Amino acid sequence: MVNYSTSEENYLKAIYRLNGAEATVSTNDLAQELQTKPASVTDMMKKLKAKKLLHYQPYQGFRLTAEGTKVALGIIRRHRLWEFFLAEKLRFTWDEVHEVAEDLEHVCNKKLIDRLDEYLGFPRVDPHGDPIPDMNGKMEVSKKICLSDLPLNSTAQVISVSDHSSDILELLEHMHIHIGTRLEVRKRFSFDDSMEIKAGRQAAFTISRQLSETIFVHFV
Amino acid sequence: MVNYSTSEENYLKAIYRLNGAEATVSTNDLAQELQTKPASVTDMMKKLKAKKLLHYQPYQGFRLTAEGTKVALGIIRRHRLWEFFLAEKLRFTWDEVHEVAEDLEHVCNKKLIDRLDEYLGFPRVDPHGDPIPDMNGKMEVSKKICLSDLPLNSTAQVISVSDHSSDILELLEHMHIHIGTRLEVRKRFSFDDSMEIKAGRQAAFTISRQLSETIFVHFV
DNA sequence: AAAATAATTTAGACAAATCTAAATCATTAT
DNA sequence: ATAATGATTTAGATTTGTCTAAATTATTTT
Structure with a gap:
Protein backbone atom coordinates (compact mmCIF):
# COMPACT_ATOMS: atom_id res chain seq x y z
CA MET A 1 0.00 0.00 0.00
CA VAL A 2 1.71 3.15 -1.23
CA ASN A 3 0.94 6.61 0.08
CA TYR A 4 0.38 9.64 -2.10
CA SER A 5 0.89 13.32 -1.37
CA THR A 6 -2.03 15.66 -0.81
CA SER A 7 -1.27 17.24 -4.15
CA GLU A 8 -1.22 13.94 -6.01
CA GLU A 9 -4.47 12.96 -4.34
CA ASN A 10 -6.16 16.17 -5.38
CA TYR A 11 -5.14 15.64 -8.98
CA LEU A 12 -6.38 12.03 -8.99
CA LYS A 13 -9.69 13.03 -7.45
CA ALA A 14 -10.20 15.83 -9.96
CA ILE A 15 -9.41 13.56 -12.91
CA TYR A 16 -11.88 11.00 -11.63
CA ARG A 17 -14.55 13.68 -11.32
CA LEU A 18 -13.98 15.06 -14.82
CA ASN A 19 -13.57 11.62 -16.33
CA GLY A 20 -17.27 10.95 -15.87
CA ALA A 21 -18.19 13.32 -18.67
CA GLU A 22 -15.48 12.57 -21.21
CA ALA A 23 -13.32 9.55 -21.86
CA THR A 24 -10.15 11.59 -21.62
CA VAL A 25 -9.38 14.69 -19.56
CA SER A 26 -7.51 17.69 -20.97
CA THR A 27 -4.72 19.73 -19.41
CA ASN A 28 -6.72 22.95 -19.45
CA ASP A 29 -9.85 21.41 -17.96
CA LEU A 30 -7.86 19.95 -15.13
CA ALA A 31 -6.01 23.22 -14.52
CA GLN A 32 -9.36 24.98 -14.35
CA GLU A 33 -10.82 22.38 -12.00
CA LEU A 34 -7.86 22.62 -9.63
CA GLN A 35 -7.43 26.38 -9.87
CA THR A 36 -3.88 25.99 -11.09
CA LYS A 37 -1.86 26.53 -14.29
CA PRO A 38 -1.64 24.15 -17.25
CA ALA A 39 2.15 23.89 -16.84
CA SER A 40 1.69 22.60 -13.30
CA VAL A 41 -0.76 20.01 -14.59
CA THR A 42 1.72 18.74 -17.17
CA ASP A 43 4.39 18.37 -14.48
CA MET A 44 2.09 16.36 -12.29
CA MET A 45 0.87 14.21 -15.17
CA LYS A 46 4.42 13.07 -15.84
CA LYS A 47 4.77 12.14 -12.22
CA LEU A 48 1.51 10.25 -12.02
CA LYS A 49 2.29 8.47 -15.26
CA ALA A 50 5.63 7.35 -13.82
CA LYS A 51 3.69 5.94 -10.87
CA LYS A 52 1.40 4.10 -13.29
CA LEU A 53 -1.68 5.89 -12.02
CA LEU A 54 -2.67 7.24 -15.41
CA HIS A 55 -2.31 6.78 -19.13
CA TYR A 56 -0.74 9.80 -20.75
CA GLN A 57 0.95 10.66 -24.01
CA PRO A 58 1.96 14.30 -24.52
CA TYR A 59 -0.80 16.36 -26.22
CA GLN A 60 -3.23 13.44 -26.00
CA GLY A 61 -5.03 14.02 -22.70
CA PHE A 62 -5.06 11.46 -19.91
CA ARG A 63 -7.22 8.97 -18.10
CA LEU A 64 -6.79 6.97 -14.91
CA THR A 65 -5.43 3.43 -14.96
CA ALA A 66 -7.25 0.75 -12.97
CA GLU A 67 -4.85 1.46 -10.11
CA GLY A 68 -5.42 5.21 -10.41
CA THR A 69 -9.15 4.69 -10.28
CA LYS A 70 -8.80 2.55 -7.18
CA VAL A 71 -6.78 5.27 -5.46
CA ALA A 72 -9.26 7.96 -6.51
CA LEU A 73 -12.18 5.94 -5.15
CA GLY A 74 -10.33 5.55 -1.86
CA ILE A 75 -10.01 9.32 -1.58
CA ILE A 76 -13.66 9.82 -2.47
CA ARG A 77 -14.63 7.24 0.12
CA ARG A 78 -12.73 9.10 2.81
CA HIS A 79 -14.13 12.46 1.73
CA ARG A 80 -17.74 11.32 1.74
CA LEU A 81 -17.52 9.39 4.99
CA TRP A 82 -16.15 12.47 6.71
CA GLU A 83 -18.91 14.57 5.16
CA PHE A 84 -21.45 12.15 6.56
CA PHE A 85 -19.79 12.26 9.97
CA LEU A 86 -19.74 16.05 10.02
CA ALA A 87 -23.40 16.34 9.06
CA GLU A 88 -24.72 13.46 11.16
CA LYS A 89 -22.64 13.69 14.31
CA LEU A 90 -21.31 17.24 14.47
CA ARG A 91 -24.42 19.05 13.18
CA PHE A 92 -22.67 20.68 10.24
CA THR A 93 -24.93 21.89 7.46
CA TRP A 94 -24.77 20.73 3.95
CA ASP A 95 -22.76 23.60 2.59
CA GLU A 96 -20.19 23.43 5.40
CA VAL A 97 -19.13 19.80 5.15
CA HIS A 98 -17.23 19.87 1.88
CA GLU A 99 -14.50 22.29 2.87
CA VAL A 100 -13.63 20.47 6.09
CA ALA A 101 -13.73 17.07 4.38
CA GLU A 102 -11.25 18.38 1.80
CA ASP A 103 -8.65 18.34 4.56
CA LEU A 104 -9.77 15.26 6.46
CA GLU A 105 -9.79 13.13 3.31
CA HIS A 106 -6.00 13.24 3.12
CA VAL A 107 -5.56 11.46 6.43
CA CYS A 108 -4.99 8.03 5.00
CA ASN A 109 -5.27 5.21 7.49
CA LYS A 110 -7.32 2.21 6.45
CA LYS A 111 -8.30 1.19 9.95
CA LEU A 112 -9.45 4.71 10.76
CA ILE A 113 -11.69 4.88 7.74
CA ASP A 114 -13.09 1.38 8.04
CA ARG A 115 -13.86 1.92 11.71
CA LEU A 116 -15.45 5.29 10.93
CA ASP A 117 -17.58 3.59 8.27
CA GLU A 118 -18.72 1.01 10.79
CA TYR A 119 -19.36 3.64 13.47
CA LEU A 120 -21.56 5.58 11.07
CA GLY A 121 -23.53 2.44 10.20
CA PHE A 122 -22.09 1.92 6.69
CA PRO A 123 -23.88 4.86 5.08
CA ARG A 124 -24.39 4.51 1.34
CA VAL A 125 -24.68 8.17 0.40
CA ASP A 126 -23.14 11.40 1.68
CA PRO A 127 -25.21 14.43 2.74
CA HIS A 128 -25.50 15.60 -0.89
CA GLY A 129 -26.77 12.21 -2.01
CA ASP A 130 -23.55 11.13 -3.69
CA PRO A 131 -22.72 7.45 -3.22
CA ILE A 132 -19.94 6.37 -0.84
CA PRO A 133 -17.57 3.68 -2.15
CA ASP A 134 -17.30 0.69 0.19
CA MET A 135 -14.13 -0.92 1.55
CA ASN A 136 -13.50 -2.58 -1.80
CA GLY A 137 -14.05 0.56 -3.85
CA LYS A 138 -17.50 -0.55 -5.01
CA MET A 139 -19.99 2.26 -5.34
CA GLU A 140 -23.70 2.14 -6.10
CA VAL A 141 -24.24 3.91 -9.38
CA SER A 142 -27.96 4.42 -9.56
CA LYS A 143 -29.33 5.61 -12.86
CA LYS A 144 -29.93 9.20 -11.99
CA MET B 1 -6.02 33.55 12.70
CA VAL B 2 -2.91 32.46 10.84
CA ASN B 3 -2.33 28.92 9.64
CA TYR B 4 0.90 27.03 10.13
CA SER B 5 2.41 24.20 8.10
CA THR B 6 2.44 20.65 9.40
CA SER B 7 6.17 20.98 9.86
CA GLU B 8 5.94 24.20 11.84
CA GLU B 9 3.24 22.68 14.01
CA ASN B 10 5.35 19.64 14.78
CA TYR B 11 8.25 21.84 15.86
CA LEU B 12 6.02 23.97 18.09
CA LYS B 13 4.47 20.92 19.70
CA ALA B 14 7.86 19.35 20.36
CA ILE B 15 9.24 22.55 21.89
CA TYR B 16 6.21 22.79 24.16
CA ARG B 17 6.72 19.19 25.26
CA LEU B 18 10.43 19.66 26.01
CA ASN B 19 9.92 23.06 27.57
CA GLY B 20 8.26 21.46 30.57
CA ALA B 21 11.56 20.08 31.80
CA GLU B 22 13.91 22.98 31.09
CA ALA B 23 13.38 26.69 30.70
CA THR B 24 15.05 26.71 27.32
CA VAL B 25 15.24 24.01 24.66
CA SER B 26 18.44 23.16 22.79
CA THR B 27 18.97 22.51 19.10
CA ASN B 28 20.21 18.96 19.64
CA ASP B 29 17.41 17.98 22.00
CA LEU B 30 14.84 19.19 19.53
CA ALA B 31 16.55 17.41 16.64
CA GLN B 32 16.51 14.23 18.68
CA GLU B 33 12.86 14.66 19.62
CA LEU B 34 11.81 15.23 16.01
CA GLN B 35 14.11 12.61 14.51
CA THR B 36 15.75 15.21 12.33
CA LYS B 37 19.14 16.94 12.04
CA PRO B 38 20.34 19.94 14.06
CA ALA B 39 20.83 21.96 10.88
CA SER B 40 17.16 21.53 10.02
CA VAL B 41 16.20 22.70 13.48
CA THR B 42 18.25 25.89 13.15
CA ASP B 43 16.56 26.67 9.82
CA MET B 44 13.12 26.26 11.33
CA MET B 45 14.00 28.26 14.43
CA LYS B 46 14.85 31.25 12.26
CA LYS B 47 11.52 30.91 10.56
CA LEU B 48 9.52 30.59 13.77
CA LYS B 49 11.39 33.50 15.28
CA ALA B 50 10.46 35.63 12.26
CA LYS B 51 6.84 34.67 12.91
CA LYS B 52 7.24 35.73 16.56
CA LEU B 53 6.39 32.27 17.84
CA LEU B 54 9.58 31.88 19.79
CA HIS B 55 12.45 33.72 21.43
CA TYR B 56 15.76 32.78 19.87
CA GLN B 57 19.29 34.13 19.76
CA PRO B 58 21.89 32.01 17.94
CA TYR B 59 23.66 29.55 20.28
CA GLN B 60 21.32 30.46 23.16
CA GLY B 61 18.53 27.89 22.87
CA PHE B 62 14.89 28.91 22.42
CA ARG B 63 11.53 29.05 24.17
CA LEU B 64 8.01 29.73 22.99
CA THR B 65 6.51 33.21 23.13
CA ALA B 66 3.00 33.63 24.54
CA GLU B 67 1.68 33.35 20.99
CA GLY B 68 3.76 30.25 20.31
CA THR B 69 2.44 28.63 23.47
CA LYS B 70 -1.11 29.41 22.41
CA VAL B 71 -0.54 27.78 19.04
CA ALA B 72 1.10 24.73 20.64
CA LEU B 73 -1.80 24.30 23.04
CA GLY B 74 -4.19 24.44 20.10
CA ILE B 75 -2.35 21.59 18.41
CA ILE B 76 -2.28 19.57 21.62
CA ARG B 77 -5.99 20.17 22.04
CA ARG B 78 -6.69 18.81 18.56
CA HIS B 79 -4.39 15.84 19.08
CA ARG B 80 -5.93 14.79 22.38
CA LEU B 81 -9.51 15.31 21.31
CA TRP B 82 -8.94 13.04 18.30
CA GLU B 83 -7.27 10.48 20.55
CA PHE B 84 -10.33 10.53 22.77
CA PHE B 85 -12.61 10.17 19.75
CA LEU B 86 -10.62 7.23 18.40
CA ALA B 87 -10.64 5.38 21.70
CA GLU B 88 -14.19 6.20 22.75
CA LYS B 89 -16.08 6.07 19.48
CA LEU B 90 -13.98 3.96 17.13
CA ARG B 91 -12.79 1.36 19.64
CA PHE B 92 -9.09 2.01 19.06
CA THR B 93 -6.78 0.82 21.81
CA TRP B 94 -4.52 3.00 23.78
CA ASP B 95 -1.38 2.30 21.81
CA GLU B 96 -3.09 2.87 18.43
CA VAL B 97 -4.54 6.33 18.95
CA HIS B 98 -1.37 8.39 18.96
CA GLU B 99 -0.18 7.63 15.45
CA VAL B 100 -3.53 8.41 13.83
CA ALA B 101 -3.98 11.56 15.90
CA GLU B 102 -0.58 12.75 14.68
CA ASP B 103 -2.16 13.21 11.27
CA LEU B 104 -5.62 14.36 12.32
CA GLU B 105 -4.21 17.08 14.59
CA HIS B 106 -3.05 19.07 11.57
CA VAL B 107 -6.55 19.55 10.23
CA CYS B 108 -7.05 23.01 11.63
CA ASN B 109 -10.65 24.19 11.64
CA LYS B 110 -11.92 25.79 14.80
CA LYS B 111 -15.53 24.86 14.25
CA LEU B 112 -14.61 21.23 13.61
CA ILE B 113 -12.64 20.95 16.82
CA ASP B 114 -15.11 22.81 18.99
CA ARG B 115 -17.99 20.73 17.68
CA LEU B 116 -15.98 17.55 18.17
CA ASP B 117 -15.27 18.63 21.75
CA GLU B 118 -18.97 19.18 22.34
CA TYR B 119 -19.89 15.88 20.68
CA LEU B 120 -17.48 14.03 22.95
CA GLY B 121 -18.95 15.71 26.03
CA PHE B 122 -16.03 18.08 26.71
CA PRO B 123 -13.62 15.39 27.93
CA ARG B 124 -10.92 16.66 30.29
CA VAL B 125 -8.28 14.00 29.71
CA ASP B 126 -7.21 11.88 26.74
CA PRO B 127 -6.99 8.07 26.85
CA HIS B 128 -3.51 8.23 28.43
CA GLY B 129 -4.73 10.56 31.16
CA ASP B 130 -3.12 13.69 29.74
CA PRO B 131 -5.24 16.83 30.11
CA ILE B 132 -7.03 18.33 27.08
CA PRO B 133 -6.80 22.13 26.72
CA ASP B 134 -10.19 23.80 26.41
CA MET B 135 -11.35 26.27 23.73
CA ASN B 136 -9.37 29.03 25.40
CA GLY B 137 -6.17 27.01 25.78
CA LYS B 138 -6.72 26.42 29.48
CA MET B 139 -5.58 23.02 30.69
CA GLU B 140 -5.96 21.39 34.11
CA VAL B 141 -2.52 20.83 35.51
CA SER B 142 -3.05 18.49 38.42
CA LYS B 143 -0.10 17.92 40.71
CA LYS B 144 0.93 14.50 39.53
C1' DA C 1 -3.05 23.63 -47.50
C1' DA C 2 -1.36 27.57 -45.22
C1' DA C 3 -2.33 30.90 -41.69
C1' DA C 4 -4.33 31.95 -37.45
C1' DT C 5 -5.64 30.43 -33.06
C1' DA C 6 -5.84 27.49 -29.17
C1' DA C 7 -3.90 23.96 -26.30
C1' DT C 8 -0.01 21.94 -24.40
C1' DT C 9 4.69 21.29 -23.14
C1' DT C 10 9.43 22.86 -22.05
C1' DA C 11 12.79 25.70 -19.80
C1' DG C 12 14.12 28.03 -16.09
C1' DA C 13 12.99 30.01 -11.63
C1' DC C 14 11.27 30.02 -6.78
C1' DA C 15 9.82 28.69 -1.93
C1' DA C 16 9.57 25.16 1.64
C1' DA C 17 11.70 21.66 4.07
C1' DT C 18 15.14 18.86 4.35
C1' DC C 19 20.08 17.02 4.14
C1' DT C 20 25.59 16.75 4.40
C1' DA C 21 29.84 18.75 5.24
C1' DA C 22 32.38 22.53 6.80
C1' DA C 23 32.87 26.39 9.77
C1' DT C 24 32.03 28.71 14.01
C1' DC C 25 30.98 29.28 18.83
C1' DA C 26 30.80 27.59 23.75
C1' DT C 27 32.31 24.73 27.37
C1' DT C 28 35.38 21.74 29.77
C1' DA C 29 39.62 19.91 31.22
C1' DT C 30 44.17 20.32 31.95
C1' DA D 1 44.51 30.29 29.53
C1' DT D 2 44.61 27.34 25.99
C1' DA D 3 43.56 23.03 23.72
C1' DA D 4 40.18 19.66 23.04
C1' DT D 5 35.51 18.55 22.69
C1' DG D 6 30.83 19.19 21.84
C1' DA D 7 27.00 22.01 20.22
C1' DT D 8 25.33 24.98 16.85
C1' DT D 9 25.18 27.47 12.65
C1' DT D 10 26.31 28.35 7.75
C1' DA D 11 26.85 27.08 2.99
C1' DG D 12 25.40 24.66 -0.60
C1' DA D 13 22.64 20.88 -2.53
C1' DT D 14 18.15 18.19 -3.15
C1' DT D 15 13.14 17.25 -3.62
C1' DT D 16 8.39 18.62 -4.27
C1' DG D 17 5.16 21.50 -6.08
C1' DT D 18 4.43 25.52 -8.04
C1' DC D 19 4.95 29.54 -11.37
C1' DT D 20 5.93 32.60 -15.89
C1' DA D 21 7.35 33.02 -20.40
C1' DA D 22 8.71 30.91 -24.51
C1' DA D 23 8.43 27.15 -27.65
C1' DT D 24 5.95 23.55 -29.66
C1' DT D 25 1.99 20.90 -31.30
C1' DA D 26 -2.92 20.51 -32.63
C1' DT D 27 -7.00 22.41 -34.53
C1' DT D 28 -9.75 25.53 -37.04
C1' DT D 29 -10.61 28.83 -40.56
C1' DT D 30 -10.30 30.64 -44.84
Missing part, protein backbone atom coordinates in the same frame (compact mmCIF):
# COMPACT_ATOMS: atom_id res chain seq x y z
CA ILE A 145 -31.69 11.68 -14.20
CA CYS A 146 -32.03 15.39 -13.95
CA LEU A 147 -35.32 16.55 -12.48
CA SER A 148 -35.73 18.82 -15.48
CA ASP A 149 -35.87 15.67 -17.66
CA LEU A 150 -38.33 13.73 -15.51
CA PRO A 151 -41.47 12.78 -17.47
CA LEU A 152 -44.79 14.17 -16.27
CA ASN A 153 -46.62 12.27 -13.53
CA SER A 154 -43.96 9.66 -12.83
CA THR A 155 -42.85 9.37 -9.23
CA ALA A 156 -39.17 9.82 -8.46
CA GLN A 157 -36.96 10.28 -5.43
CA VAL A 158 -34.33 12.97 -4.92
CA ILE A 159 -30.91 11.34 -4.83
CA SER A 160 -28.47 14.20 -5.17
CA VAL A 161 -27.98 17.89 -5.78
CA SER A 162 -25.11 19.02 -7.94
CA ASP A 163 -24.65 22.43 -6.31
CA HIS A 164 -23.45 22.41 -2.70
CA SER A 165 -23.77 26.09 -1.86
CA SER A 166 -25.61 27.57 1.09
CA ASP A 167 -27.89 29.45 -1.31
CA ILE A 168 -29.41 26.31 -2.73
CA LEU A 169 -29.53 24.72 0.71
CA GLU A 170 -31.59 27.64 1.95
CA LEU A 171 -34.04 27.25 -0.91
CA LEU A 172 -34.35 23.48 -0.54
CA GLU A 173 -34.84 23.76 3.22
CA HIS A 174 -37.60 26.27 2.62
CA MET A 175 -39.33 23.90 0.20
CA HIS A 176 -38.81 20.89 2.47
CA ILE A 177 -36.91 19.06 -0.23
CA HIS A 178 -34.20 16.71 1.00
CA ILE A 179 -32.27 13.70 -0.21
CA GLY A 180 -34.88 10.96 -0.35
CA THR A 181 -37.90 13.22 -0.86
CA ARG A 182 -40.40 11.72 -3.32
CA LEU A 183 -41.84 14.00 -5.90
CA GLU A 184 -43.53 14.12 -9.27
CA VAL A 185 -43.80 16.68 -12.04
CA ARG A 186 -47.31 17.95 -12.64
CA LYS A 187 -46.79 20.52 -15.38
CA ARG A 188 -44.15 22.31 -17.39
CA PHE A 189 -44.30 25.93 -18.46
CA SER A 190 -42.39 26.60 -21.63
CA PHE A 191 -42.39 30.35 -21.04
CA ASP A 192 -39.53 30.11 -18.49
CA ASP A 193 -39.01 26.34 -18.25
CA SER A 194 -40.35 26.36 -14.71
CA MET A 195 -42.32 23.34 -13.56
CA GLU A 196 -45.00 22.50 -11.06
CA ILE A 197 -44.07 19.65 -8.78
CA LYS A 198 -45.64 17.85 -5.88
CA ALA A 199 -43.25 16.80 -3.15
CA GLY A 200 -44.24 14.44 -0.36
CA ARG A 201 -47.61 15.41 1.09
CA GLN A 202 -47.23 19.11 0.41
CA ALA A 203 -49.43 21.11 -1.89
CA ALA A 204 -48.04 21.45 -5.41
CA PHE A 205 -45.67 24.36 -6.08
CA THR A 206 -43.47 25.60 -8.89
CA ILE A 207 -39.72 25.61 -9.17
CA SER A 208 -37.40 27.44 -11.53
CA ARG A 209 -35.38 25.97 -14.38
CA GLN A 210 -32.14 26.67 -12.49
CA LEU A 211 -33.36 24.59 -9.56
CA SER A 212 -34.78 21.68 -11.57
CA GLU A 213 -31.48 21.38 -13.43
CA THR A 214 -29.57 21.03 -10.19
CA ILE A 215 -31.68 18.28 -8.62
CA PHE A 216 -31.11 14.66 -9.60
CA VAL A 217 -33.67 11.93 -9.05
CA HIS A 218 -34.26 8.28 -9.77
CA PHE A 219 -37.48 6.37 -10.41
CA VAL A 220 -39.01 4.43 -7.54
CA ILE B 145 3.58 12.38 41.16
CA CYS B 146 5.24 9.23 40.03
CA LEU B 147 3.83 6.06 41.56
CA SER B 148 7.36 5.11 42.55
CA ASP B 149 7.43 8.22 44.79
CA LEU B 150 4.03 7.68 46.42
CA PRO B 151 4.32 7.39 50.23
CA LEU B 152 3.25 4.14 51.84
CA ASN B 153 -0.43 3.72 52.69
CA SER B 154 -1.70 6.92 51.11
CA THR B 155 -4.48 6.52 48.57
CA ALA B 156 -3.95 7.89 45.07
CA GLN B 157 -5.61 7.71 41.69
CA VAL B 158 -3.93 6.87 38.38
CA ILE B 159 -3.98 9.93 36.15
CA SER B 160 -1.57 9.13 33.34
CA VAL B 161 0.99 6.73 31.98
CA SER B 162 4.07 8.13 30.31
CA ASP B 163 4.68 5.18 27.98
CA HIS B 164 2.07 4.61 25.27
CA SER B 165 3.24 1.30 23.87
CA SER B 166 1.15 -1.81 23.43
CA ASP B 167 3.50 -3.69 25.76
CA ILE B 168 2.60 -1.61 28.76
CA LEU B 169 -1.04 -1.58 27.74
CA GLU B 170 -1.06 -5.38 27.80
CA LEU B 171 0.42 -5.42 31.28
CA LEU B 172 -1.94 -2.79 32.67
CA GLU B 173 -4.96 -4.52 31.15
CA HIS B 174 -3.86 -7.74 32.78
CA MET B 175 -3.59 -6.02 36.16
CA HIS B 176 -6.89 -4.16 35.71
CA ILE B 177 -5.17 -0.83 36.11
CA HIS B 178 -6.70 2.04 34.14
CA ILE B 179 -6.83 5.81 34.21
CA GLY B 180 -8.83 6.57 37.34
CA THR B 181 -8.00 3.39 39.23
CA ARG B 182 -7.45 4.04 42.95
CA LEU B 183 -4.49 2.38 44.57
CA GLU B 184 -2.12 2.50 47.49
CA VAL B 185 1.41 1.29 48.15
CA ARG B 186 1.70 -1.36 50.83
CA LYS B 187 5.37 -2.16 50.81
CA ARG B 188 8.62 -1.46 49.01
CA PHE B 189 11.36 -3.97 48.37
CA SER B 190 14.76 -2.43 48.14
CA PHE B 191 16.25 -5.52 46.52
CA ASP B 192 14.78 -4.68 43.11
CA ASP B 193 12.72 -1.54 43.87
CA SER B 194 9.53 -3.47 43.26
CA MET B 195 6.50 -2.55 45.36
CA GLU B 196 3.37 -4.19 46.60
CA ILE B 197 0.25 -2.24 45.77
CA LYS B 198 -3.44 -2.68 46.25
CA ALA B 199 -5.63 -1.49 43.37
CA GLY B 200 -9.38 -1.14 43.72
CA ARG B 201 -10.89 -4.20 45.43
CA GLN B 202 -8.31 -6.62 44.12
CA ALA B 203 -5.92 -8.56 46.29
CA ALA B 204 -2.53 -6.89 46.72
CA PHE B 205 0.13 -7.66 44.12
CA THR B 206 3.62 -6.50 43.28
CA ILE B 207 4.81 -4.40 40.36
CA SER B 208 8.28 -3.79 38.99
CA ARG B 209 10.32 -0.62 39.23
CA GLN B 210 9.97 -0.08 35.48
CA LEU B 211 6.20 -0.08 35.79
CA SER B 212 5.94 2.09 38.91
CA GLU B 213 8.14 4.71 37.25
CA THR B 214 5.81 4.90 34.28
CA ILE B 215 2.55 5.39 36.17
CA PHE B 216 1.58 8.84 37.45
CA VAL B 217 -0.96 9.39 40.19
CA HIS B 218 -2.45 12.18 42.28
CA PHE B 219 -3.75 12.13 45.83
CA VAL B 220 -7.48 11.84 46.40
